Amino acid sequence: MKDFLNVLIGIASTPALLVALIAVIGLxxxxxxxxxxxxxxxxxxxGFLVLTGGAGIVQNSLTPFGEMFTHAFSVQGVVxxxxxxxxxxxxxxxxxxxxxxxxxxxxxILIARFTRFKYIxxxxxxxxxxxxxxxxxxxVSGFTTVPLILLGGLILGMANALSPxxxxxxxxxxxxxxxxxxxxxxxxxxxxxxxIGKFFGNKNxxxxxxxxxxxxxxxxxxxVAITITMGIIYIILAILAGQGYIETKLSxxxxxxxxxxxxxxxxxxxxxxxLSGVRLILGEIIPAFKGISEKLVxxxxxxLDCPIVFPYAPNxxxxxxxxxxxxxxxxxxxxxxxxxxxxxxxxxxxxxxxATAGVFGNATGGRRGAIIGSFxxxxxxxxxxxxxxxxxxxxxxxxxTFSDTDYGVVGLFLGGLGGAGGVVLITTGIFVxxxxxxxxxxxxxxxxxxxxxx
Amino acid sequence: MKxxxxxxxxxxxxxxxxxxxxxxxxxxxxxxxxxxxxxxDMGSAxxxxxDHFFVGQDLAEATEKLGAEKVxxxxxIIDKNELKEKVVQYxxxxxxxxx
Numbered sequence: 001m002k003d004f005l006n007v008l009i010g011i012a013s014t015p016a017l018l019v020a021l022i023a024v025i026g027l028x029x030x031x032x033x034x035x036x037x038x039x040x041x042x043x044x045x046x047g048f049l050v051l052t053g054g055a056g057i058v059q060n061s062l063t064p065f066g067e068m069f070t071h072a073f074s075v076q077g078v079v080x081x082x083x084x085x086x087x088x089x090x091x092x093x094x095x096x097x098x099x100x101x102x103x104x105x106x107x108x109i110l111i112a113r114f115t116r117f118k119y120i121x122x123x124x125x126x127x128x129x130x131x132x133x134x135x136x137x138x139x140v141s142g143f144t145t146v147p148l149i150l151l152g153g154l155i156l157g158m159a160n161a162l163s164p165x166x167x168x169x170x171x172x173x174x175x176x177x178x179x180x181x182x183x184x185x186x187x188x189x190x191x192x193x194x195x196i197g198k199f200f201g202n203k204n205x206x207x208x209x210x211x212x213x214x215x216x217x218x219x220x221x222x223x224v225a226i227t228i229t230m231g232i233i234y235i236i237l238a239i240l241a242g243q244g245y246i247e248t249k250l251s252x253x254x255x256x257x258x259x260x261x262x263x264x265x266x267x268x269x270x271x272x273x274x275l276s277g278v279r280l281i282l283g284e285i286i287p288a289f290k291g292i293s294e295k296l297v298x299x300x301x302x303x304l305d306c307p308i309v310f311p312y313a314p315n316x317x318x319x320x321x322x323x324x325x326x327x328x329x330x331x332x333x334x335x336x337x338x339x340x341x342x343x344x345x346x347x348x349x350x351x352x353x354x355a356t357a358g359v360f361g362n363a364t365g366g367r368r369g370a371i372i373g374s375f376x377x378x379x380x381x382x383x384x385x386x387x388x389x390x391x392x393x394x395x396x397x398x399x400x401t402f403s404d405t406d407y408g409v410v411g412l413f414l415g416g417l418g419g420a421g422g423v424v425l426i427t428t429g430i431f432v433x434x435x436x437x438x439x440x441x442x443x444x445x446x447x448x449x450x451x452x453x454x
Numbered sequence: 455m456k457x458x459x460x461x462x463x464x465x466x467x468x469x470x471x472x473x474x475x476x477x478x479x480x481x482x483x484x485x486x487x488x489x490x491x492x493x494x495d496m497g498s499a500x501x502x503x504x505d506h507f508f509v510g511q512d513l514a515e516a517t518e519k520l521g522a523e524k525v526x527x528x529x530x531i532i533d534k535n536e537l538k539e540k541v542v543q544y545x546x547x548x549x550x551x552x553x
Binding site for chain 1 (some may be wrong): 459461462463464465466467469470473476493495496497508511512516528529531532
């Protein structure tokens with residue numbers, strides 16, 4: 001019995017086995033064949049190891065980056081990249097992340113079943129990354145074991161039902177249907193962009209009437225986009241840090257420019273490996289989640305990843321990216337002037353989130369809405385990480401951080417409460433939000449009932 | 455036979471299209487023992503990596519490298535009816551389903 005218990009504890013404290021076990025449970029619940037169950041379990045197991053392998057590669061590139069940056073600017077420089085920071089965090093917080101994700105998916109289903117927030121969050125990588133951030137912040141705030149996992153899962157389930165909900169009125173005007181919602185970690189930023197578009201723009205002058213140059217689709221290839229932008233950043237940094245410093249201290253004699261290009265490629269390679277791992281991890285878990293949620297909550301609305309809105313306004317996608325990226329550059333200049341931590345404009349968050357912000361800004365405020373909305377979005381995702389980093393504990397010093405707005409919203413909610421009143425205040429905060437969700441549900445039902453009676 | 459959905463990062467949208475293709479194959483009662491459905495990011499997809507690719511309109515331009523005859527472009531990746539129509543069309547063209 002004691003040995004059996006030790007094996008169980010061993011599995012639970014080995015995140016790779018734990019995620020495999022979650023996948024296996026999902027496959028069993030779907031009544032898959034034994035060979036499929038075995039196959040899926042093994043793939044998920046290896047996926048986690050691939051992901052943590054990628055973390056090592058990213059680390060090899062970020063460590064010299066950090067040293068070059070502090071040498072050149074005397075402040076910390078940060079590359080916002082969700083994959084990089086999650087992979088680094090998972091090497092330490094793998095077990096709570098996996099369990100929070102599991103509880104979070106169950107909480108999401110329960111919330112969708114019993115409240116008016118009928119959204120099932122199917123963007124698996126966003127759920128995984130959010131679980132990871134919640135695991136880190138709540139651990140830093142003093143949570144451990146069962147409360148960490150149950151309350152962490154609860155806040156994840158709530159966030160995953162609420163973030164599509166706040167955007168849904170605007171999502172309807174983008175897609176023209178109420179059947180599908182947006183489930184992405186930038187939802188808060190898209191809402192800001194849509195609201196700005198409403199006040200400052202004019203819906204009738206759509207971005208889609210503009211002629212926009214083609215040939216920028218290479219930016220959709222994240223490996224290429226990351227290598228190019230990181231290459232530019234590294235080379236500028238290398239010149240500022242000085243050839244002598246790099247060749248004596250970091251590159252072991254290799255030419256400083258060649259070294260910079262190699263480091264940029266290493267970062268992109270690390271992200272590539274991490275993404276392969278993420279795909280393997282989610283490959284079995286998400287279809288199970290989808291299948292089970294469809295059975296238990298038949299009237300649910302799927303919340304899907306941000307590129308689903310791109311085809312509705314392809315020009316706004318480009319306008320939004322550039323505008324958001326310029327917002328990132330302006331922010332960086334302000335940070336340099338103010339001598340704060342410097343957040344570099346990450347091409348991936350500005351592309352995916354900036355583009356989506358552009359689509360929403362355009363939906364409410366045409367081209368002016370797209371430009372102003374995504375510009376402000378670009379500023380928000382640059383400054384939010386500075387506020388977020390202190391609540392991440394040691395991970396705040398990792399030279400990479402979470403970029404999208406919803407990480408900031410959830411992270412600052414938890415981190416702010418944790419800083420003010422630790423475990424007690426966070427627990428109270430979570431239940432207050434849950435109570436508000438329940439009250440809103442009761443009120444909606446009351447509003448609906450008279451109509452039904454008529 | 456291998457069918458792949460493709461999107462920018464190969465994480466969310468393409469995965470969703472993959473799941474939708476699978477459920478369409480289930481609905482149609484197609485024997486899936488030798489049909490593999492998977493998803494890729496735009497950067498990793500090569501002409502050899504699948505027999506046919508499904509991709510959203512916004513990425514159509516980037517799929518030239520895969521060969522026009524191997525790619526089906528979707529006007530909307532959330533429109534299941536459009537997807538079903540185009541999956542059926544592909545299955546008929548490749549002889550997997552009677553016309």
